Amino acid sequence: MFAGALAASTLELLALSPPGWGATLLSGLANSVLIALGAFALGLAIGVGGAYGKLYGSPLVKDLLAIYTTIVRAVPELVLILILYFAVTDMVNQALISFGYARIQISGIAAGIGVLGVVQGAYATEVLRGAILAVPAGQIEAARAMGMPATLLARRITLPLMLSFAIPGLANLWLVATKDTALLAVVGFAELTQQTRQAASTTKAFFTFFMAAGVLYLLLSIVSTLLFNRLEQWARKGQRSMGG
Amino acid sequence: MRALLVPRRLIMLALAVALVLWCAVSLRWDWLGNPKYQALIMQGIWNTVWILAVTMVLGMLLAIPLGLAQAVGPWYLATPARVFCGVIRGTPLLLQLWLLYYGIGTLFPSIPWIRQSELWPILRQAWPYAVLALTLSVAGYEGEVMRGAFKGVPHGQLEAAKAMGMPRFTIFRRIWLPQALHRVLPTLGGETVLQMKATPLVATITVVDIYAVSSRVRQDTFIVYEPLLLLAVVYMAIAALIVLLFKWFESRFPNKAA
Numbered sequence: 001m002f003a004g005a006l007a008a009s010t011l012e013l014l015a016l017s018p019p020g021w022g023a024t025l026l027s028g029l030a031n032s033v034l035i036a037l038g039a040f041a042l043g044l045a046i047g048v049g050g051a052y053g054k055l056y057g058s059p060l061v062k063d064l065l066a067i068y069t070t071i072v073r074a075v076p077e078l079v080l081i082l083i084l085y086f087a088v089t090d091m092v093n094q095a096l097i098s099f100g101y102a103r104i105q106i107s108g109i110a111a112g113i114g115v116l117g118v119v120q121g122a123y124a125t126e127v128l129r130g131a132i133l134a135v136p137a138g139q140i141e142a143a144r145a146m147g148m149p150a151t152l153l154a155r156r157i158t159l160p161l162m163l164s165f166a167i168p169g170l171a172n173l174w175l176v177a178t179k180d181t182a183l184l185a186v187v188g189f190a191e192l193t194q195q196t197r198q199a200a201s202t203t204k205a206f207f208t209f210f211m212a213a214g215v216l217y218l219l220l221s222i223v224s225t226l227l228f229n230r231l232e233q234w235a236r237k238g239q240r241s242m243g244g
Numbered sequence: 245m246r247a248l249l250v251p252r253r254l255i256m257l258a259l260a261v262a263l264v265l266w267c268a269v270s271l272r273w274d275w276l277g278n279p280k281y282q283a284l285i286m287q288g289i290w291n292t293v294w295i296l297a298v299t300m301v302l303g304m305l306l307a308i309p310l311g312l313a314q315a316v317g318p319w320y321l322a323t324p325a326r327v328f329c330g331v332i333r334g335t336p337l338l339l340q341l342w343l344l345y346y347g348i349g350t351l352f353p354s355i356p357w358i359r360q361s362e363l364w365p366i367l368r369q370a371w372p373y374a375v376l377a378l379t380l381s382v383a384g385y386e387g388e389v390m391r392g393a394f395k396g397v398p399h400g401q402l403e404a405a406k407a408m409g410m411p412r413f414t415i416f417r418r419i420w421l422p423q424a425l426h427r428v429l430p431t432l433g434g435e436t437v438l439q440m441k442a443t444p445l446v447a448t449i450t451v452v453d454i455y456a457v458s459s460r461v462r463q464d465t466f467i468v469y470e471p472l473l474l475l476a477v478v479y480m481a482i483a484a485l486i487v488l489l490f491k492w493f494e495s496r497f498p499n500k501a502a
Contacts, residue, residue, distance in 0.1 A: 060252050074483035075476045076441040078455065083472045175334075182336035186448055193339050197346075206350055210343035214335045221334040 021199035021209070028195030029216050031109070032181040035191065038113035040177045043120025044170070050125030051132055052154075065125065072122035077183055084115045085187065108189040116180055120173060127169035131162040164235040171228035175221055192216060271470050281461055288457035289478060292443050295453065296482075299375055300436055303382020308421070310383060311390025325387065332384025338445050341377040345449040349373060374446035382439060389431055393424040426497060433490030437483050454478055 050069070053061045072080065088111070093103045135158055143157045185194035192213055200209040248257065275281055313325040332340070352358050352367055366372055397420055405415045444455035458471035 059250075063253065063256060071476075071480070074437065074480045076444045076455070076479055078444045079472060079475050079479065083469070083476065086468050086472070179336040182338045183445075185338060186445075193336060193342070196339070197342060200346060204350070206343070206347040210339060210347055213339055214331070214343070217335040217339065218331065 021195075021203070024195050024199055025192065025209070025212060025216065028190060028192035028213075029220070031189075032178065032191040032193075033220070035109060035112045035116065035181045035184065036174070036177040038109070039116035039120050039180075040174050042113060042117025043124045043173065043177070046117065046121025047124025047128045048159075050121060051128035054125060054129050055132060069122045069125055072119055077116075077119055077180055078186060080119060081115045081183060081187060084118065085111050088114065108184070108187075112181065112184045112189055112191075116177060116184075119180070120177055123173055123176070124170070127173060128162070128166055131166035131169070132158060134165040135161045164232065164239060167228060167232045167235055171225065171232075174224055174228070178217070178220055178224070267473065271473075272467055273470060275461055275465050275467065275470075276474075281457075284452075284457045284460065285454065285474075288452060288454035291451065292440075292453040292455075293482070295371070295374060295378065295446065295451070296436070296440050296443055299378035299382055300439055302375075302379045303439075304386055306379065306383035307386035307390045310387030311392075311394050311424075314387065314391040315394040329384045329387045332381055333388065337377065337381050337442055338448065340381065341374065341445055341449060344377050345370065345373040370446075370450045374449060374451045378439070378442065378446070381442065382435075385438075386428075386432075386435065389428055389435070390424065393427045394420065396427055397423045429490070429494055429497065433487060436486050436490070440479065440482055440486065 050065050054065050057065070085106075089106050092106065096102070096104060139157055139161060140153065143153045148156070181191050182193040184191050185197065188194065196209045196213040200206045203209070247253070310325045310329065313321040314329070317325065358364060358367065401419055401423065402415060405419045410418070443453060447453055447456035447459065450456075455475060458475040461471040462468065
């Protein structure tokens with residue numbers, strides 16, 4: 001009740017024009033969504049490669065992928081963000097210097113996408129591996145028997161068929177990606193949580209701003225859940241329903 | 245052990261040992277000899293571990309009623325429980341933590357009777373907010389898991405208990421809850437590792453966990469990588485311990501149905 005009364009008196013701080021901080025929050029949200037999209041796409045690309053590697057790769061590839069997924073799933077994202085951010089910036093700069101170029105500063109967005117993408121990739125590998133295993137073996141064998149080359153088989157048979165199994169897991173990963181962007185606030189990147197903290201500590205209206213940001217995150221997750229449900233229906237088109 | 249004795253694994257092992265040796269020799273570890281940092285590191289690990297253990301236990305205690313309310317509760321209990329789980333799972337933990345710490349934490353000093361109460365010395369510190377936020381987070385995620393577990397217990401078991409004339413609470417205590425917990429045991433190990441990965445967030449509200457200690461070392465000594473590597477190793481060791489612990493638990497309570 002008390003918090004509600006406090007929030008009501010500071011609601012005008014959320015206005016979009018400059019005395020209010022609404023525009024700041026929305027630009028933070030846009031940054032968050034951009035990073036989440038980039039990280040999800042990168043994670044998906046790594047995941048497809050990783051899943052195929054884990055299933056059909058040489059023993060060495062399988063071992064290396066096992067090490068990658070184990071480490072990423074055991075070390076906190078926050079620590080990985082710091083390690084990868086410093087290490088990658090350092091390596092890129094040393095490479096640039098040895099080739100005679102000047103040092104560069106890697107942008108926050110690129111670093112965020114890269115780091116979260118590597119994290120997402122480890123989880124996506126496991127999700128997609130399970131989904132590929134769920135594709136009926138007869139379908140793949142039939143395609144092989146018809147003499148389909150491996151890439152065509154992946155494109156026409158395996159990937160479309162596994163999509164309906166993979167979508168629930170991928171939807172979960174997307175929600176994790178949107179929430180993990182908040183971690184970039186700790187390294188000072190201007191995404192939603194960081195902008196919110198900035199606004200809140202300037203105006204001292206902590207409740208109003210953190211609640212507002214919470215609502216924005218919730219809306220994002222509700223909208224994405226609806227979209228993924230539509231996507232799942234589309235991917236299941238032509239399949240018999242599991243319930244019977 | 246047999247699985248390790250393949251040539252490619254031996255080579256990888258040798259490479260790993262070489263990498264560790266290289267790290268030990270050519271990186272700077274002299275700060276580890278400083279007793280001040282040794283004490284800090286031990287304190288940090290201890291804080292991380294107890295926060296993890298306490299929040300998992302408290303969170304599970306909250307998750308049981310939340311799951312029960314969602315599975316079989318009347319609508320006036322099920323709806324709030326569902327909304328709670330949705331909100332916790334739909335917003336970042338960092339945001340919840342900062343809302344509690346900066347929001348409630350700045351509200352309390354303005355209320356006189358809280359300032360004068362016995363609890364004030366505790367409420368002035370950061371760790372109660374950290375424990376509260378992490379506990380609520382566990383409750384939200386595991387509440388959803390427990391809902392599925394309660395629903396998954398075979399109906400025949402409950403009907404048999406009812407037919408034997410067991411009172412409702414005894415059915416819950418002896419039949420329903422143990423079987424539901426047994427079902428979530430394999431998932432719970434993974435969830436505990438996820439919770440461990442969330443604990444470094446408490447460093448952002450000045451709780452001195454192992455992550456905060458490593459940041460402190462980096463600020464004091466300007467050494468960039470070494471404290472982070474130590475941090476990664478510590479977290480991997482804790483994760484391995486959690487996995488082993490849950491394996492042992494599962495072997496103590498074998499799945500009779502399987």
